[in-house]
Amino acid sequence: MQSSIYLNSVGVVRKSADKVLIEIFDEFTDALLGLDGFSHIYVFYWFDQNDSAEKRETLQVHPRKDPDNPLTGVFATHSPQRPNLIALTLCKIGSIIGNKIQIEDIDAYDGSPVIDIKCYIPGSVLDADVRLPDWV
Amino acid sequence: MQSSIYLNSVGVVRKSADKVLIEIFDEFTDALLGLDGFSHIYVFYWFDQNDSAEKRETLQVHPRKDPDNPLTGVFATHSPQRPNLIALTLCKIGSIIGNKIQIEDIDAYDGSPVIDIKCYIPGSVLDADVRLPDWV
Numbered sequence: 001m002q003s004s005i006y007l008n009s010v011g012v013v014r015k016s017a018d019k020v021l022i023e024i025f026d027e028f029t030d031a032l033l034g035l036d037g038f039s040h041i042y043v044f045y046w047f048d049q050n051d052s053a054e055k056r057e058t059l060q061v062h063p064r065k066d067p068d069n070p071l072t073g074v075f076a077t078h079s080p081q082r083p084n085l086i087a088l089t090l091c092k093i094g095s096i097i098g099n100k101i102q103i104e105d106i107d108a109y110d111g112s113p114v115i116d117i118k119c120y121i122p123g124s125v126l127d128a129d130v131r132l133p134d135w136v
Numbered sequence: 137m138q139s140s141i142y143l144n145s146v147g148v149v150r151k152s153a154d155k156v157l158i159e160i161f162d163e164f165t166d167a168l169l170g171l172d173g174f175s176h177i178y179v180f181y182w183f184d185q186n187d188s189a190e191k192r193e194t195l196q197v198h199p200r201k202d203p204d205n206p207l208t209g210v211f212a213t214h215s216p217q218r219p220n221l222i223a224l225t226l227c228k229i230g231s232i233i234g235n236k237i238q239i240e241d242i243d244a245y246d247g248s249p250v251i252d253i254k255c256y257i258p259g260s261v262l263d264a265d266v267r268l269p270d271w272v
Contacts (some may be wrong), residue, residue, distance in 0.1 A: 033209035037269025073169035075253035131174030
């Protein structure tokens with residue numbers, strides 16, 4: 001049975017000509033304590049520009065918008081059209097000043113709602129053990 | 137400014153003595169097309185047992201519940217107490233039959249709501265470039 005879940009954004013992506021910032025809202029700044037010990041973070045944001053019933057009902061796409069790629073289920077892609085519009089990007093931290101995390105880059109728009117940040121800890125998956133389809 | 141966001145679960149974690157399954161709800165099964173080309177997936181689920189105001193207001197924890205670890209902001213951890221209760225685990229696929237993905241293991245409870253699945257594509261971050269705090 002489906003259950004409905006509520007999120008609140010915890011910050012916002014700020015992109016300008018010379019820098020990319022994750023700006024965390026004041027009430028969540030305490031959640032950044034110790035983040036400066038890490039070099040990389042996972043940034044979770046929301047594909048808010050696709051928050052329509054039509055785009056959330058899209059279950060299959062041609063990956064990378066290339067019609068030569070086979071029709072593929074969105075759970076087998078990182079498509080910005082999917083039932084829950086969660087985006088995940090691994091980012092390198094430049095600096096953290098107050099509630100602002102400067103990062104090298106992110107494939108989000110200026111103004112995208114940030115919904116979570118997690119530290120990046122390298123895992124135990126070896127590249128040699130990873131299998132990928134041809135379109136990747 | 138905060139924005140409120142709605143998710144619907146797309147499936148559920150099923151754990152039994154002999155196997156671990158991600159069971160995708162029928163209406164989302166088409167989103168699995170082509171997933172069998174991948175060896176690993178990111179499973180996004182919801183820490184539903186912590187969905188209380190108190191636990192969602194927890195901004196700092198001692199990582200791994202070890203009081204010897206320094207008090208740390210939840211965004212610098214993978215703590216199951218955080219403003220948005222998103223869990224992320226990288227899982228190895230065993231088999232995919234219909235709407236059921238058998239995986240090796242997941243640090244979720246039986247019944248945890250699944251909110252997204254994404255294919256795993258190895259990234260370009262080299263372990264040598266990763267910096268971590270002492271508690272990790």
